[in-house]
Amino acid sequence: MTQLLDAHTPQTAANAPAGGRASRRKAQTSRKRSLAARYLGYVGYFVGAGLISGAVVHHPLDPDRYTRIAAYGALVFLAATILNEFxxxxxxxxxxxxxVVIGSSLLLSFGIGMLSGGLQHFDDFPARGAVLVPAGIVVSFIAYVIKDADTPWQRIFSVLCLTVVVVAALAFFGLREVAASMETTSGGHGHGHGSVEEPAADDHAPAPSPSTDATTKPVTSTPPTSAATPPAHNDGHDH
Structure with missing residues (x-):
């Protein structure tokens, strides 16, 4: 009996939890906090890039406003980078x-913003989108190579980078042709926020009166003769 108890005791001790119920609660709380932090870091990337993409495309419409929006987007993206990376x-x-990670993350945020904003608003700003899309491809690739710890920065001058540059160049010339054809078709009208379009001329509007036309000479008319008064008859005799 003593041998059986002695043999069973180590097994029971091995299966028992090391820290008890308090340690399990602490581990669960830590996992919940980690999940919330990972979620905030994940969302921060997309929110920051979205703010930057809208600001980059719409910047000429209101430079002061969209400069602030771009700065807010960069701060959000940077906060997400610090949370995830450090x-x-x-x-x-x-x-x-x-x-290096902070600088390359800021550069990456603007590269992604240029690429996504140029694609999203290409119909509104064709000429600007034709520049933003290829520039965003190159900038985002270079920034990602610098940011990635497992990739040496010398890969920027590799065959892969040359391929990215060629793809960006083809995208630029192709999108520029598309933008030119779109502007020719639409008559050069772009995307204007806050602009009020003038109403089209009404084909059924009444024609201006001749009396209100300054170039029309006044028409003089002789008063009509009354039918009750007979014309004077001159027969040479005075009555």
Whole structure:
């Protein structure tokens, strides 16, 4: 009996939880917080890039307003980068690597914003979109290579980068032709926020009166003779 108890005791101890109920609650709370943080970091990337894309495309309409929107988008994207790359990771990089990641993340946010904004509003701003889309491709690729820790920065000058540049050049010339044809078809009218269109001329409007035309000479008419008064008869005799 003693041997059986001695043999059963280590097994029971091995199966028992190490920290008890309090440690399990702490682990569950930590996982919930980690999930919320990962969600905020994930959403921050898209919200920041979305704000930047709208600001880059609409910047000529209101430079002051859309400059502020672009700055807000960059701050949101940067906050998401810090949360994902430094706070939620187990291995935190040193200060030089941190500065490289922050700078390349800002560049990546603007590259993604140029690409997505140019595609989204190409019908509204064809000429501007033809420049933003290829520029966004090149900028976002270079920024991603610099940001990626597993990729050496020398890959910027590789065959892959040359392929990206060729694709961007083809996109530029192709979109420029499409933009030119769209502007020719639409008569050069773009996307105007806040502009009031003038009403078209009414074909059924009444013609202006001749009396109101300054170039028309007044028409003089002789008063009609009364039918009750007979014309004077001159027969040479005075009555």
């Amino acid at each position: 706070l939620l990771t187990r291995e935190r990089p040193g200060m030089p690597r941190m500065l």
